[in-house]
Amino acid sequence: MNRTPNLLEVAKAAGVSNMTVSRVVNNSGKVSDKTRQKVLKAIKELNYQPNLIARSLARKKTNILGLVVYSEKGVHPAFYNEIINGVQQGASELGYDLLIFANSEKQSYSDRITHSSFVDGVIFMGVKINQNDIKNVHEKGFPYVFVGKREIEGINPYFISPDYIKGTKMATEYLIELGHTRIGLIGQSRMIEPDYDKLLGYQEALYKHNLVYNPQLVFEESQTQLDGYNAMKELLKQKPTAVIINNTYSTIGATTAIxxxxxxIPDDISVIGFDDNQELNEQFNDFIGLELSTIRIPKIDLGRQAAKMTISLLEGNDVSQANFIDLQFIKNSSCKKL
Amino acid sequence: MNRTPNLLEVAKAAGVSNMTVSRVVNNSGKVSDKTRQKVLKAIKELNYQPNLIARSLARKKTNILGLVVYSEKGVHPAFYNEIINGVQQGASELGYDLLIFANSEKQSYSDRITHSSFVDGVIFMGVKINQNDIKNVHEKGFPYVFVGKREIEGINPYFISPDYIKGTKMATEYLIELGHTRIGLIGQSRMIEPDYDKLLGYQEALYKHNLVYNPQLVFEESQTQLDGYNAMKELLKQKPTAVIINNTYSTIGATTAIxxxxxxIPDDISVIGFDDNQELNEQFNDFIGLELSTIRIPKIDLGRQAAKMTISLLEGNDVSQANFIDLQFIKNSSCKKL
DNA sequence: AACAAAAATGTTAACGTTAACATTTTGAAG
DNA sequence: CTTCAAAATGTTAACGTTAACATTTTTGTT
Incomplete structure (x- = not known):
């Protein structure tokens, strides 16, 4: 590795001072055209690139966003990976890079994040978030955003979350408007926030249209194909005319049961799924020849927004704490008018 | 955000010099026990954390690894995401963090990487790698590792790749030893290096056991469920007694065709798949009640090794350029003795 | 008690930028 | 050809650490 030139060497080569070079590099301040050309020439000749570490030290700003994903075995489900890609895109669009903090379950990140000055802000996500980390960061006033929605005792965290309530309500209403009244829901949960919200949205829609909530049409947590299959087998005994299923794997299992x-589908039963795993969803639909109507979680956009929100915060702008991102209803041919 | 204390403030509080604090923090040099205690107390009281940017500038080393993933739409397939998780783990185990470079297809990274001194080394991966980036980095002697295997004109790059040849050979031989002679291969390709290697491994095994290579048993690129399904339909006309399928999606399609x-399976036909998408593979097998024998790509380990290799390089150790990681053959009940 | 060697601690100048302020140059008006 | 403001350029001291070397203190030996 041969040494890289620094500002002063460029300055010397161009016959100007360090600051003139700095101004040219950063396109700031006033520099006459003639001088600028000289400097640019020197930069090119020496193949100069600014040392970002030194710049960060001087500016007290790194233009790097931290990302902490709390996950079980250090492997993130496909769901999070897509959001991460979105975060990266959003950061990149605003000139930031992304530093992934190593995720050892035990370790606490907050001090490392706030004190090491390696990142200007941080994004938290994952199932097993450490509430203390978020609390600490929040209390220190360090810019952060949590992707998801969770009660954290004592504080109102900055977060951005898919609006599962609204999304599920929308889908349910769509079915109701098609004339359905016996609508199943596979995958509600009192424990998993998103799945609980799906239940709430479902109930809100029923309530709004004066339909009675029938717990027999609603099935607990459903994560795997097998869960979905079993739940659907049970549900079918209740003679539903439509069903909403909470994730891609369950949907595959459930449609198999059907x-x-x-x-x-849709002649005997209308089906709406969540495409949390879009790649799989598409593959599956193509293969089965099914044109599933889905509630789409715009994960890329979610990640992108999270990045932009964090950057907005660290730039000192006012940002509201609770942020929701709308789900998209992808209307397709798996639902029929009754 | 309240200011964080620096070394000098800690030094003042402890009544010692900056270097003594530095030595305590870094656990280097000699410090008497009494002094160490004083310093640790001051560190604790002020809640001091070293400023990593300043440290990096002084040490000319960031302890950060760069990662560039070249991908089409900015979304990486599940396959790469798992490797990335592995890279992160490997880096973390050796005290490094991971900086993800924003991936705009057009942009060239090499200068940014080598000159900005934000990373000590870099890992490249992805389908659409920029050969020039790798070439530049290579020629500058900047520590890097490429995950995968590809000819790059003019240089012998540092790379680490799954050994598809060996893996497929092993699986094929396993089938041959079970007595199979009409073995299908779904997903060979002259264009995609890994798939080409699978063909080579397959051929090597046949050759070794004096079996004739029959092109009618071999099918082109197969990426999707539908590809796998169609290929298998065709293949079955040739009355094979066994088949090896190149990825998880194809396998799902192919088994459906069967x-x-x-x-x-395995009574009429023995099946071996690649579980490049392990989560899906497991889900699918559980559901279908299939106990598929698979060739497993140890992606986490691949990523981890890539990280360690890069770090070894940047620490100045001798590292061989071509590195392969063995695939694992997961023996299960989808193959039968003939 | 004197001395050397080892241990402990300290001083200073990098590292490569930028911020803040200082100085010089330019050009237009009188 | 002054004069003065604006434009252009320069100087210096941070930023917070560590490397390299310098000094002081301690310890053991005679």
């Missing part, structure tokens, strides 16, 4: 019972 | 034809 087929097995000799029922057709 | 079922549709009324054949049973």
């Amino acid at each position: 087929k097995e019972e000799g029922l057709r | 079922k549709e034809e009324g054949l049973r």
Whole structure:
């Protein structure tokens, strides 16, 4: 590795002072055209690139966003990976890079993040978030955003979350407007916030249209294909005319169950899924020849917004604490008018 | 954000010099026990954390690894995400963090990477790698590792790659030893290096056991469920007794085709898949009640090794340029002795 | 008690930028 | 050809650490 030139060497080569070079590099301040050309020439000749570490030290700003993903085995589910890609895009669009903090479950990040001055702000996400980290960062006034929605005792955290309530309500209403009244819901949960919100949205829609909530049409947590399959088998005994299913894997299992019972989509039952795993969703639909209507979680956009929100915060702008991002309803041919 | 204390403030509080504090913080040099205690007390009281930017500038080393993933739409397939997780783990184990470079397809990274001194080394991966980036970095002697295997004109790059040849050979031989001679291969490709290597491994195994290579048993690129399904339908006309399928999606499609034809696994046909998407593979197997024998790509380990290799390089150790990581053959019940 | 060697601690100048202020140059008006 | 403001350029001291070397203190030996 051969040494890289620094500002002063460029300055010397161009016959100007350090600050003139700095001004040219940063396109700030006033520099005459003639001088600028000289400097640019020297920069090019020496192949100068500013040393970002030194710049960060002087500016007290790194233009780097931290990302902490709390996950179980150090492997993030596909769901988070897509959000991360979005975060990266959003950061990049505003001139920031992304520093992924190593995720050892035990370790607490907050001091490392706020004191080491390696990042200007931080984004938290994951199932097993450490509430203390968020609390500490919040209390120190360090810019951060939490992706998701969770009660954190004592504080009102900055967060951005998909609006599952609204999204599910919208989908449910769509079914109601098609004339459905016996609508199943696979995957509610009192424990998992997003799934609980789906239940709330579902209930709100029923309530709004004066339909009675029937717990027999609603099934607990459903994560895997098998969960979805089993739940659907049970649900079908209740003769529903439509069903909303909380994730891609369950949907695959559930539609398999529907087929097995000799029922057709949408003729015998209307189906709406969540495409939390878009790649899989598409693959599956293509293959089965199913054109599933889905509630889409705009994950890339979610990540992008999270990045922009964090940057907005660290730049000192006013940012509201609670932020929601709308789900998209992708209307397709898996639902039928009754 | 309240100011964080620096070394000198700690030094003042402890009544010692900056270097004594530095030595305590870094656990280097000699410090008497009494002094160490004083310093530690001051550090604790002021809640001091070293400023990593300043440290990096002074040490000319950041303890950060760069990661560039070249991908099409800025979204990485599940495959890469798992490797990234592994890279992160490996880096973390050796005290490094991971800086993800924003990935705009157009941009060239090499100068930014080598000159900005934000990273001590860099890892490249992705389908659409920029050969020039790697070439530049290579020629500058900047520590890097490429995850994958690709000819790059004019240089012998540092790389680490799954050994697809060996892995596929192993699986093929396993089938041959079970007595199979009509073994199908779904997903060879002249264009995609890993898939080409799978073909080579397959051929090597046949050759070794004096079996004739029959192109009619071998099918082109197969990425999706539908590809796998179609290929298998065709293949079945050739009456194979076993088949190796190049990725998880194809495998799902292919097994569907097998079922549709009324054949049973392993009684009528033995099947070996690649579980490049492990989560999906498991889900699918659980659901179908299939116990698929698979060739497993140890992605986490691949990433981890890539990180360690890069760090070894940047620490000045001798590292061989070409590195392969063995695939694992997960023996299960989807293959039968003939 | 004197001395050397080892241990402990300290001083100073980098590292490569930028911020803040200082100085010089330019050019237009009188 | 002054004069003065604006424009252009320069100087210096941070930023918070560590490397390299310098000094002081301690310890053991005679």
